[in-house]
Amino acid sequence: MTDQYASFAALAAREIEGVHYRIRFATRPSPIAIVTPHGGWIEPGASEATIAIAGEVLSFYCFESLTRRARGDGLHITSTRFDEPQAMQLVQGSDIVVGVHGRKNGDDDASVWVGGLHEPLRDAIAAALRDSGFHAKSVGEGHPLSGRDPANICNRGRQGAGVQLELPMALRLRLKDDPDGRHLFAAAVRLALSRF
Structure with a gap:
């Protein structure tokens, strides 16, 4: 996806908070933060998954587009350049960060593609999701969104290594409308996180 904005400052100079976008977050006494820089209409269902994983215990952050836009005119800022100040403060104050993203269905409309530099946690989350009945592929199991860029x-x-979850559109929309499924998904991710 081509970004219209290269930084949050560029976005904020043209877009109005509360009209075009909103930011939701909670800082809790936890070393783990669950974040989506692409919530709302950017990647529908990503915010709901983020908040479900965080539950009442983990910190979370959601940047959300409030308006549906034409292709190429969105508020998507690539995760390697996403620099909204509140997000950065939360992320830099957390030991482990899990990024929740959406991807196109493509040829695989069921699997969560799990990436990131924290390889033991990455693999544990993929295993926990599979154990709970979800499809999950870790890096090296046939997906291109590795999430391995240090940026x-x-x-x-603080550890310089986290996990990226790429949920296909079909799964995001299903979880958005299925509280029981969303709870099961979130519980699987939290179970893996609890071991780290």
């Missing part, structure tokens, strides 16, 4: 928002926590 990726998931890798900017």
Whole structure:
């Protein structure tokens, strides 16, 4: 996806908070933060998954587009360049960051593509999702969205290594409308996180 804006400052100079976008977050006494820089209409369902994973215990952050836009005219800022100040403060104050993203269905409309530099946690989350009945592929199992760039928002926590979850559109929309499924998904991710 081609970004219209190269930074949050560029976006904020033209877009109005509360009209075009909103930011939701909670800082909790946890070393883990769950974040989506692409919530709302950017990648529908990503915010709901983020908040469900965080539950009442983990910190979370959602940047959300409030308006549906034509292709190429969105508020998407690539996760390696996403630099909204509140997000950066939360991420840099957390040991581990899990980034929740959406992807196109493509040839695989069921699998969560799990990436990031924290390889043990990455693999544990993929295994926990599979154990809970979800499809999940870790890097090396046939997906291209590795989340391994050190500048990726998931890798900017204090450990310098986090996890990226890429949910296909079909799964995001299903979880958005299925509270039980969303709870099961979130519980699987939290179970893996609890071991780290």
